Amino acid sequence: MENDIIFGMIGEKINEAKSIAILCHIRPDGDTLGSALALKNALKHKECFVYCDDAISQKFDFLKGFYDIRGGEIGSHDLIICVDCSDLGRLGSYSSAVKYHENTVNIDHHISNEEFAHINCVLGLSSTCEIIFNLIKFMGIEPDADVYKCIFCGLSTDTGNFSHSNTTHTAFAVASELVRLIGDISFITQRLYKDIPKSKLLLLGHALSNIKFYIGDKMAILTILLEDLERFGCASNDTEGFVDYAINIVSVEVGAILLECEKGRFKVSLRSKSADVCKIAAQFGGGGHTHASGCMLFGDYEEVVDKLVRNAEFYI
Template sequence: MLPEAEQAFKDVIAEIKKGQNFLVASHVNPEGDAVGSTLALALGLRELKKDVTAYLYDPVPVLFRFLPFAERVVSKVNENIIYDAVLVVDCGQIDRLGEEFNKVKNMGKLINIDHHSTNDCFGDINVINSEASAAGEMIYDLLKEIPVRITRDIAINIYVSILTDTGSFRYSSTTPKAFAVAGEMVGLGVEPWEIAQKIYESQPLKKIKLLTTVLNTLEVSNDGKIATLVVTLDMINKANASKELADGFVNYARTIEGVEVGILLREAKIGEYKISFRSKGRVDVSQVSQEFGGGGHRNAAGCNIKGTLESVKEKVVSATEKKIYEMVAI
């Protein structure tokens, strides 16, 4: 961790030790790391006998509702509560906390803990470590430093954070430390087979039905380096599914032989699409997403773009092609 991040961690610990009432929050459309890191931190603060509210604007995805403390997550905030500090995890921009977060008026320090290099440092205290495999890894570091006893419930959440954000330890963000922390969590009682079964082998039938429709939208660029998939609101409705069930579909595009970048365009609402980028090797898709006001990691990023499906697809494919050609030219 960089020296400035280490100092920021000390500042965070000081705020935690002197405060009593905390709000822990993460981004809209939460995935495994957002949920896991939020819950791990909330449980860690409870170990310190602190009062904690865990907030996510969108519901915890079905696949992650087995996580300890997930049932206590709220999607509404009480604007009358005074928080000694608000801790935001795994969130690159404050507007990604959802409009409900705007009701939080009475708070002390706004603390921003994240591992995205594109984070815009919106907090009073910003702890940004782009070398971390997941926000959950950073929460592990924080809890160890305080120190907080890492219970089995905390360990499960940290493990799931790292497991999901490294693509089951397949992405380039997978580091020796990621394996070490995950291994330590297993030593604390996490059962890898049980977690894998709940996340990867308990898919709702409606998700599989939605996937069969989405795969029919597959298009590959002439040079074979870009593959796109589309999810429309109509597809979701006809499958009697929910938007969260499309999470991970982008990887089907990414895994095609010869493809450098997989792109999923999911219709968020009429006239707006949520774009997910996944890349292999040297293609930095976070730079592509930033062109459209988004962010993320080198090999996994996202953004939202308004427009028709055709215009949005043309924009993202064109920007991605440019980035790939820049890579080839290096």
């Protein structure tokens, strides 16, 4: 379907709605939060509530509306818009509310998106924020700097600050327009990429000193156990970005981080230079992008590592 047709349908749904819930995914990143808050800030005249069923990193508190993000029970809204969610599972406890709601929209850029909503806008752009930018423009809304800061946040974080392979010319074109209105963006990049709490730095040091190599150093695995989080006083979302240290090692083709969520349950994030890690993740019911994917693995630590390495061997 033509993008304009889908944007037109979404615009119509938004205009008809009296109260809108915008849902972020669990382990919220700059793209899901930026997308949700950009939309909320752009729809000033509408009653919009942003929800997220997970803890949110304080580093995003420069986004307007950050402190109004809700957790807990979802209220009664006549339209639900999910942003940056590839499947219902990404919505945490809100998945059933979305599944059974009669008016849902799904805006996402993950190729593995399961198109779970009534209207699905899945475009292979750099980020969901890039889609939101186009949607807002299409709707004829004149965004202000607050909206643009939110969009910049998602565009920048999902492209690895404009360095990953999804850093397309359209991503730069959008960024160019954003910077024109925002002005100095150095305060945003300081918050997103440079500021690091002492506790997180110590956790990273611990993880790096225990990194394991497999498949002739072509695979590197970082591990964060629950006891590590406790020892350093960190939350699970403090591990965001750690996996980059594994994939950046010269010999490594697939980098992974295993994050213990509870005894016998590990959240796995995978990164690759050229291998298709989406296929590895898919073997375990996960998904994502070619070079960045994730899945959940169950079992003892050794068992989980063994499963993962044996599977990865096929794709390296």
